[in-house]
Amino acid sequence: MNKTSQYDVIISGGGLSGLLTAIGLINETPELSIAIIEPVKPITVNSTNNTQQATKNFDDRCLALSYGSLQLLNHWHVWPQLKPLAWPIKTIITSDRGHIGKTIMRAAQYDLNAMGYVAAMRNMGAAFTQSLNTLIQDKNSNLTWYTPNNIKQVSQQPEQIQLVLDDQQTITGKLLVVAEGGNSPTRQTLKISTSTQAYEQSAIIANIQVNKNNKINDVLSLDETHSQNKHNGESQQLNGHTAFERFTTSGPIAFLPIDKDQYSVVWSVKPEQVEQIMGLPDTDFCQQLQSAFGHAGGVIVKTSKRESYPLGLTKAESIISDRVVLVGNSAHTIHPIAGQGFNLGLRDVAYLVKQIKHGVDNNVDIGAFSVLQQYQAGRVKDISRITGFTDLLVKMFALEGRLPALTRTLGLLALQKVTSLQQWFALHFMSSKV
Known part of the structure; x- marks a missing residue:
């Protein structure tokens, strides 16, 4: 026994x-x-x-x-x-692809060295x-x-x-x-x-390398326009410590910085897209991710092995x-x-x-x-x-149509403009109270 x-x-x-x-x-x-x-x-x-x-x-x-x-x-x-072994996030940018709504939160606003870290x-x-x-x-x-x-x-x-x-x-x-x-x-x-509750989304996970040493006129802003003012603003974003949350109709795309020119990517796509995207050669994968996300984080030049799972x-x-x-x-x-x-x-x-x-x-x-x-x-x-x-x-953010898009835009703009609202949002997620 x-x-x-x-x-x-x-x-x-x-x-x-x-x-x-x-x-x-x-x-x-x-x-x-x-x-x-x-x-x-x-x-x-x-x-x-x-x-x-x-x-x-x-x-x-x-x-x-x-x-x-x-x-x-x-x-x-x-x-x-x-x-x-971790990398600091000093700025978090949230945006809705194809629309002007955007929110930027910076650690300095809260007297912090970093909003968080990625490991x-x-x-x-x-x-x-x-x-x-x-x-x-x-x-x-x-x-x-x-x-x-x-x-x-x-x-x-x-x-x-x-x-x-x-x-x-x-x-x-x-x-x-x-x-x-x-x-x-x-x-x-x-x-x-x-x-x-199953979402009609799957996550594709990869680590990517980007090239940020391109001319500012070659880099599109978060809103995919060519406004020089927006380009000037974006040049401040490519500092290696910015995290991006980019909403698209297929699902959100997160770029989490893990080095000055590297990101950990969580790309949410529709289930019927997974097999095609996972089967792409690395170069084609980088191009398709670039097309879905935009150029805010730089030009994607390399990807690691990919994984996927339903959400x-x-x-x-x-x-x-x-x-x-x-x-x-x-x-x-x-x-x-x-x-x-x-x-x-x-x-x-x-x-x-x-x-x-x-x-x-x-x-x-x-x-x-x-x-x-x-x-x-x-x-x-x-x-x-x-x-x-x-x-x-x-x-x-999965809803399509003008009214949902307008609602999201107004929400992101309000979050950007109303200091007290942004502070509540940021502290809501930074809190450690148990």
């Missing part, structure tokens, strides 16, 4: 959300014992203190980190490891792993990795949760944190239902169950418009850690349903706010 190992918190998923949950718990409640279950075998293993290095196969997709997220990562001593998932995984390993040593924490492993059976009992892994190991804990991503198998095992909005009907909580994409997946997905999940983790710490400080069972209810109640408003707003943007 296999021995049963006991822990305070079990985290299912060693990706970014799972790593960050462990980092937050060790920072705030180092006395807790933690287990992480991860199906992808790590590349390197450190047997010291019975811990392993969580080197997941993170890829080169990039994520936008809001100013509020940076504050939390700094509080948990992660940001110093990640900052050298590759691969680099974030490395920084989180390094921070976690340092914390384990500094705090002498009890953290054990189970990898490569999957959860095969879940038994929710009154005093604990019991898991049987695919190699027949049995582990128990006071609380199970599900951080497995959008297609969470444990969420399905627990029969936690989800509501899904939709998925929300768990409940983000808690008996001795179980969902965080990140296991709880909600949203459209990449405005780059809010990871930031929303980070706030899940932050609020969960806050509730666990409160339980520990007050000698309360951290897996008690009252604690989990506090977590869910504290996250409902923020999740609804972001999912509702991104859903509205997707639908509003």
Whole structure:
């Protein structure tokens, strides 16, 4: 008979959300014992203190980190490891292709060095792993990795949760944190239902290189006109730290700066366009993306390997169950418009850690349903706010016709002209309150 190992918190998923949950718990409640279950075998293993290095196969997709997220990562001593691997966004330009509406937000308006940063998932995984390993040593924490492993059976009992892994190991804990991503198998095992709304869009992801050393008369403005005043304004935009959100009738196109002449691109297209665009030679792909986006970011000269996936909005009907909580994409997946997905999940983790710490400080069972209810109640408003707003943007900018276009134009112009409205909009997305 296999021995049963006991822990305070079990985290299912060693990706970014799972790593960050462990980092937050060790920072705030180092006395807790933690287990992480991860199906992808790590590349390197450190047997010291019975811990392993969580080197997941993170890829080169990039994520936008809001100013509020940076504050939390700094509080948990992660940001110093990640900052050298991230690229600052100092200006954000939002526009509607073919129309005059445009909004420009600059970090200097808010006395900030940057509105946020962009980092590759691969680099974030490395920084989180390094921070976690340092914390384990500094705090002498009890953290054990189970990898490569999957959860095969879940038994929710009154005093604990019991898991049987695919190699027949049995582990128990006071609380199970599900951080497995959008297609969470444990969420399905627990029969936690989800509501899904498919958008008539798919995302094409790539990293591109641009040439900005062209004459200003060869660069079209965001509104595709040839006004010299607009060209002069645009020359200030090509500074390597500007992010673009460009709305088209096929869907939004985001250019996130990752170097002075490179962007991470999220190109939302209609599903019937995906196969044709993905099959293009690199040169033709660059030309078609250039035609769809315009020349505001420079002339596209090179692209990386491309990936694509369908877009939709998925929300768990409940983000808690008996001795179980969902965080990140296991709880909600949203459209990449405005780059809010990871930031929303980070706030899940932050609020969960806050509730666990409160339980520990007050000698309360951290897996008690009252604690989990506090977590869910504290996250409902923020999740609804972001999912509702991104859903509205997707639908509003997808509408064709003069009236929707006029409405969008007036909205973007108002956002640009009314300082208080722009400040509300910017702070709405930069906030880290949990």
